[in-house]
Amino acid sequence: MITICIHGGAGTILKEDMTPELEKAYLDALQTALNAGYAVLEEGGTAVNAVKAAVVVLEDNVLFNAGRGSVFTKKGTQEMDAAIMRGQDLEAGAVCGIRSVRNPVEDLEAGAVCGIRSVRNPVELAAEVMTNSNHVFLSGKGANDFAIKQGIKLEPDEFFFSQFRYDQWKAIRDSDNYALDHTHHHLEELMRDKKFGTVGAAACDVNGNIAAATSTGGMTNKKYGRVGDSPIIGAGTYANNKTCAISCTGHGEPFIKAVAAYNVSCLMEMKGMSLQQAMDETVMHKLKDMDGEGGMIGVDAAGNFAMIFNSAGMYRGVKNDKGVNEVSIYG
Numbered sequence: 405m406i407t408i409c410i411h412g413g414a415g416t417i418l419k420e421d422m423t424p425e426l427e428k429a430y431l432d433a434l435q436t437a438l439n440a441g442y443a444v445l446e447e448g449g450t451a452v453n454a455v456k457a458a459v460v461v462l463e464d465n466v467l468f469n470a471g472r473g474s475v476f477t478k479k480g481t482q483e484m485d486a487a488i489m490r491g492q493d494l495e496a497g498a499v500c501g502i503r504s505v506r507n508p509v510e511d512l513e514a515g516a517v518c519g520i521r522s523v524r525n526p527v528e529l530a531a532e533v534m535t536n537s538n539h540v541f542l543s544g545k546g547a548n549d550f551a552i553k554q555g556i557k558l559e560p561d562e563f564f565f566s567q568f569r570y571d572q573w574k575a576i577r578d579s580d581n582y583a584l585d586h587t588h589h590h591l592e593e594l595m596r597d598k599k600f601g602t603v604g605a606a607a608c609d610v611n612g613n614i615a616a617a618t619s620t621g622g623m624t625n626k627k628y629g630r631v632g633d634s635p636i637i638g639a640g641t642y643a644n645n646k647t648c649a650i651s652c653t654g655h656g657e658p659f660i661k662a663v664a665a666y667n668v669s670c671l672m673e674m675k676g677m678s679l680q681q682a683m684d685e686t687v688m689h690k691l692k693d694m695d696g697e698g699g700m701i702g703v704d705a706a707g708n709f710a711m712i713f714n715s716a717g718m719y720r721g722v723k724n725d726k727g728v729n730e731v732s733i734y735g
């Protein structure tokens with residue numbers, strides 16, 4: 405069975421905070437990404453190409469916190485992380501700290517490197533690391549230089565900017581609550597303010613191969629240099645044909661500590677759980693007990709899927725060849 409699942413981030417996404425226009429814009433964007441990924445599978449393409457196609461659409465859409473429209477760091481920069489993994493042979497590629505720089509006036513160091521061009525689609529760079537390097541994970545300048553060498557599409561800083569994310573950042577950058585300090589109070593405030601907004605996809609192709617990809621700008625007002633779970637293989641992204649392909653979204657630190665995506669795979673492999681059971685156990689118990697707010701989407705090699713979150717909402721969608729075609733936002 406061919407299947408693709410996508411997410412556009414989890415968090416305190418409430419219907420009362422949404423206008424009908426914005427809700428429609430999100431749902432349309434999810435459907436467009438889902439269709440792009442599904443079209444690849446329908447034509448007999450690979451799960452890797454399907455997840456990449458879906459994630460590129462979401463990265464290019466300013467509504468989501470990945471690629472264009474990424475959130476700002478404490479320094480007013482945008483630093484993007486992404487990963488992709490192929491379940492057939494456990495090949496993986498990841499990049500972090502893909503950097504676009506804003507605010508030359510407000511940040512001298514940023515001013516010094518203003519005009520830098522950055523990678524338009526971090527997921528494409530992650531895929532390039534997977535297929536055309538003998539490494540798994542590249543960071544910062546090395547990753548950017550590799551992108552240039554491989555002819556990956558670059559854009560000027562302006563491309564990544566969005567007033568909406570910038571205003572969110574400005575609202576918290578000088579407050580006492582700016583840091584992702586792990587007290588409940590701060591965390592809840594941050595969640596309410598900004599949601600998460602990472603994007604990801606998991607797919608099963610016609611040959612029963614599975615893959616997952618995740619791409620993010622991280623968390624608003626994060627320290628520069630901070631890396632979340634998304635590009636870390638096993639934490640935010642994982643794929644193994646024997647078990648599952650998973651892409652996570654949520655508060656990255658607990659997801660890293662829980663090795664969340666690999667935890668699902670382990671429960672399936674070692675305890676014989678189904679995809680649904682293993683994701684439920686990981687999201688609703690393990691992560692929840694650690695205050696790990698967020699969720700994940702996943703598929704197995706039979707094309708079964710699950711989308712689970714412990715937050716108020718998660719932008720998500722699924723399409724398969726059994727007639728399922730849904731996009732949704734709330735719990």
Ligand code: ASP
Pocket residue numbers: 413414469599600601602620621622623631632633634640652653654655656657698
């Ligand atoms: N997990 C991402 C991070 O911590 C954020 C998100 O999912 O929105 O960087």
